[in-house]
Amino acid sequence: MSQSHQQPALSQCPGCAEPPAAGDLFCGVCGYDLSAVPGRTGDRPTMAITVPPAASGSEAVRWPAAETDSSDVPAPVHRPSDLPGTDSGGRPLAEQEQEKEQVQEPGVAAGQGAPAGPGPGPVGGAEPSAVPVRHDDRAVPGGAEHSGDFALAAPDPRTAEHAAAAAAPAAGGKVCVACRSGRVDPDGYCENCGHAQPRERDHMEQELGSVAAVSDRGLRHHRNEDSFAVSSTALPDGSPAVVAIVCDGVSSASRPDEASAAAANAANESLLESLPRGTHPQQAMHEAIVAASEAVNALAQEPAGAMEHDAHRHQNAPACTLVGAVMAGELLIVGWVGDSRVYWVPEDRSRPTARLTEDDSWAAQMVAAGLMNEAEAYADERAHAITGWLGADAYELEPHTAAFKPDRPGLVVVCTDGLWNYAESAEEMAAAVPADAQEHPLRGAQVLVGHALDGGGHDNVTVALLPFAVRPQGAGSACETV
Numbered sequence: 001m002s003q004s005h006q007q008p009a010l011s012q013c014p015g016c017a018e019p020p021a022a023g024d025l026f027c028g029v030c031g032y033d034l035s036a037v038p039g040r041t042g043d044r045p046t047m048a049i050t051v052p053p054a055a056s057g058s059e060a061v062r063w064p065a066a067e068t069d070s071s072d073v074p075a076p077v078h079r080p081s082d083l084p085g086t087d088s089g090g091r092p093l094a095e096q097e098q099e100k101e102q103v104q105e106p107g108v109a110a111g112q113g114a115p116a117g118p119g120p121g122p123v124g125g126a127e128p129s130a131v132p133v134r135h136d137d138r139a140v141p142g143g144a145e146h147s148g149d150f151a152l153a154a155p156d157p158r159t160a161e162h163a164a165a166a167a168a169p170a171a172g173g174k175v176c177v178a179c180r181s182g183r184v185d186p187d188g189y190c191e192n193c194g195h196a197q198p199r200e201r202d203h204m205e206q207e208l209g210s211v212a213a214v215s216d217r218g219l220r221h222h223r224n225e226d227s228f229a230v231s232s233t234a235l236p237d238g239s240p241a242v243v244a245i246v247c248d249g250v251s252s253a254s255r256p257d258e259a260s261a262a263a264a265n266a267a268n269e270s271l272l273e274s275l276p277r278g279t280h281p282q283q284a285m286h287e288a289i290v291a292a293s294e295a296v297n298a299l300a301q302e303p304a305g306a307m308e309h310d311a312h313r314h315q316n317a318p319a320c321t322l323v324g325a326v327m328a329g330e331l332l333i334v335g336w337v338g339d340s341r342v343y344w345v346p347e348d349r350s351r352p353t354a355r356l357t358e359d360d361s362w363a364a365q366m367v368a369a370g371l372m373n374e375a376e377a378y379a380d381e382r383a384h385a386i387t388g389w390l391g392a393d394a395y396e397l398e399p400h401t402a403a404f405k406p407d408r409p410g411l412v413v414v415c416t417d418g419l420w421n422y423a424e425s426a427e428e429m430a431a432a433v434p435a436d437a438q439e440h441p442l443r444g445a446q447v448l449v450g451h452a453l454d455g456g457g458h459d460n461v462t463v464a465l466l467p468f469a470v471r472p473q474g475a476g477s478a479c480e481t482v
Contacts (some may be wrong), residue, residue, distance in 0.1 A: 012216060043475035044054060085332075085356075085404035086282075099336030103436045129304050199223065201257065205442065206230055211242050212442035213464035214449045218418060219457030225320075226251030226416055226462035231270035236278045241328040243271050244464035247292075248416040250389055252318040259296045259318035263390055266295035279326040282403045285335035289399035290323055293337075300392035325355060325414050327466055332412060335401040336360075337388045341420050343413040344406070345430045347438055353426035356402065360388030411438055412466040419460035440464040452473045 012019050015032030025034055065076040069076045085093050144235040174197070176182040182192025189196055201224040208230050208350025247263045272290040275283040300317035321338020334342045339359040346353065358364060363383035368370040375382055388398060413429060421428040432451045436446025445465050452461040 029151055032111040064335050084134055087400075087402055091160070100358060112262075142370055163398075178188070201227075204228070205446070207442040208232060209242070210441060210446050211244055211464065211466045213244065213246070213462070214442070214452065215462040216449050216457075218460050219453060221251075223257060224460050225251060225256040225260055226418065226460040227257070228263040228462050228464055229264040230464055231272055233275050235274050235275060235328060239329055241273075241275050241281070242466055243268060243326050244412075244414045245271075245288075245292075245322065245324040245465050246275040246414045246416060246462050246464055247342055248321045248338065248378075248418070248460070248462070250321070250386075250391070252316075253319040253391065253393075255314045255318045256300055256320060259391065260293040262299060263317075263320050263322050264293035267322060267384050269293040271324075271326065274394060275328065276328070281326045281333040282335075282401050283428055284397050285326055285333050285401050286323060288324065289322060289335050289337060289390075289401075292399070293397050296320060296390045297392045299334060317392035319389045319393065321360075321389055321416075323414055323416075323462075325412050325466055327412070327468055330470065331358075331402065332406060332468060333405040334404070337390055337397070337399055339386050339466075340416045343415075343420075343426055343429045344404075344410055345413060345426075345433050345437075346406075346408055346410040348408065348437075349430060351408070353430040354426065355426045355429075356404065357400070358384075360400075361386055406468055407470060409438070409470055410468050411441075412468055413442075413448075413449070413463060414466070415463040416460065418457075418461035419463050421446055421450075421459065422455035437465055438467045442466055 013027040013030065013032050014032040014036065015027060018027065020027055020034055027034060028031065043148065051358045079273035087093060098366045111431045124357075174184040176190035176192060176195055177197060178195035179193040181188060182190035182195075184197050185186040185191050188199065203214070204213075204224075206213050209232055211230045211232070213227055213228045213230050215224060215226050226249065227247045229243070231243045233241050233243070235241050245264045245304040247267075249258075249260040253259065261468055266286040271371045275281065275285055279287070304461055306411055320334075321340050323338070323340035323342060324334065325342055326333040328438040332344075334356050336342070337360060339361055340357075341359070342356045344354045344356055358368075361383070362480045363372075363377040363380065366380075366388060367374055372380075388394070390397070411433060413433065423432040432448055434444050434447045437447070442465075445463050448462045448463045448465075451460075
């Protein structure tokens with residue numbers, strides 16, 4: 001049986017626009033064949049969604065002002081010479097500071113760090129009432145109108161009638177975090193509601209004895225390009241050694257997340273091999289940075305013929321920064337390449353704090369060379385450009401290492417610029433560290449990550465905390481000498 005379609009009635013003649021008489025097959029004015037009706041136009045299932053006008057008598061909706069980048073001059077910080085230590089060449093750090101002061105303008109602190117790297121500087125300009133939120137809201141049962149999710153075309157699997165089906169995917173694989181019933185496919189999406197699942201690296205936490213680290217994607221980046229590694233081993237005499245490595249992928253490079261992960265793992269493995277053999281911790285840190293550099297360089301190697309498809313691939317090699325700390329015996333060893341930092345926060349908060357690293361950045365170089373003062377250097381658009389990194393396109397690898405011997409207990413903070421952009425000076429960092437971080441380093445790291453997210457979370461955030469203990473007979477403090 002075939003279907004017959006009823007002829008649609010015309011309100012006017014397609015030829016002359018005159019209304020035809022009822023039952024006419026031809027127009028009485030122009031003779032147009034009224035049976036030759038044009039086909040219906042294509043279906044338009046979608047239409048533009050516009051914001052409805054405000055109700056009469058009500059004010060227009062006020063959206064929060066967009067946040068903009070700023071390049072505020074950073075607050076003064078203490079220098080590495082605030083703790084007794086030596087550089088890679090064995091010279092006391094105090095001698096280096098004296099040499100720098102001779103070429104600087106009066107009143108300019110050497111080594112002032114800059115928020116460097118490809119990411120923007122500190123974020124400001126937001127209204128105080130604007131609360132930063134993630135843009136991956138999850139559906140809330142009973143509150144779909146406020147969750148930001150579209151309504152599901154299928155019946156809500158969270159209702160009682162679908163409760164039995166919800167248990168099936170749980171036995172066979174990962175369950176969707178949104179609908180709580182759909183199976184997650186290999187690409188990371190729910191097969192039921194299509195919701196993208198959180199990636200493993202979006203938020204990572206690890207606690208190992210007295211050392212802990214936390215890494216978070218932040219509120220604006222679509223992925224976490226930071227990575228870390230924490231571990232512990234034993235020196236030849238049986239005393240413990242604690243390691244923390246933090247890496248920040250260069251966002252303007254290709255595969256920055258792979259670069260940071262490769263660097264952190266390589267540096268950690270190198271230290272775990274060399275420290276038990278009796279290698280001096282400072283030399284071991286130097287070798288670890290070299291190993292991390294080689295691991296990142298290996299990512300840029302392409303199979304034969306791959307360069308034919310992208311002639312400029314070699315100009316955008318994977319890259320990252322690295323900073324690390326090793327506590328071995330009574331020594332604290334730090335090493336870095338780039339703009340990630342290490343801070344010293346004494347247990348007695350009445351004592352001075354210190355930043356133990358100096359950024360590899362354009363602004364820091366200008367200030368250290370005496371070519372600009374701090375205000376001029378950090379007002380320049382090039383201020384946040386890094387001058388040192390790990391990667392095949394790095395100009396020259398120059399690992400920085402320094403050895404310190406604190407004489408009082410304290411906390412070592414190893415972090416990326418995603419944190420120190422919101423607590424730049426040593427005093428600001430000490431104020432952000434909770435009072436019980438010495439006893440609860442994981443909770444302290446969580447609080448510091450929350451501090452960055454509350455401040456705007458414009459970048460990935462990673463921090464590792466290492467409580468440093470000393471023998472009770474230690475007296476005096478080199479930290480007191482500024």
